[in-house]
Amino acid sequence: xxxxxxxxxxxxxxxxxxxxxxxxxxxxxxxxxxxxxxxxxxxxxxxxxxxxxxxxxxxxxxxxxxxxxxx
Numbered sequence: 574x575x576x577x578x579x580x581x582x583x584x585x586x587x588x589x590x591x592x593x594x595x596x597x598x599x600x601x602x603x604x605x606x607x608x609x610x611x612x613x614x615x616x617x618x619x620x621x622x623x624x625x626x627x628x629x630x631x632x633x634x635x636x637x638x639x640x641x642x643x644x
Contacts, residue, residue, distance in 0.1 A: 583589045617623060 578586075583592065586592075
């Protein structure tokens with residue numbers, strides 16, 4: 574954080590009083606996140622526009638490129 578904003582400017586930050594507490598709690602927060610079980614990803618929304626993009630992507634990926642066709 575000090576590389577982004579030197580400590581001498583912290584007095585101008587409204588959130589400055591929270592910095593020391595956040596730093597002190599950071600290791601525990603990181604450990605808690607690491608121990609938390611991953612949640613499954615949300616399913617993709619089912620809409621026509623997204624489906625058309627997926628179809629375009631698949632059809633483009635299925636076509637050989639000019640470089641790969643010139644062996």
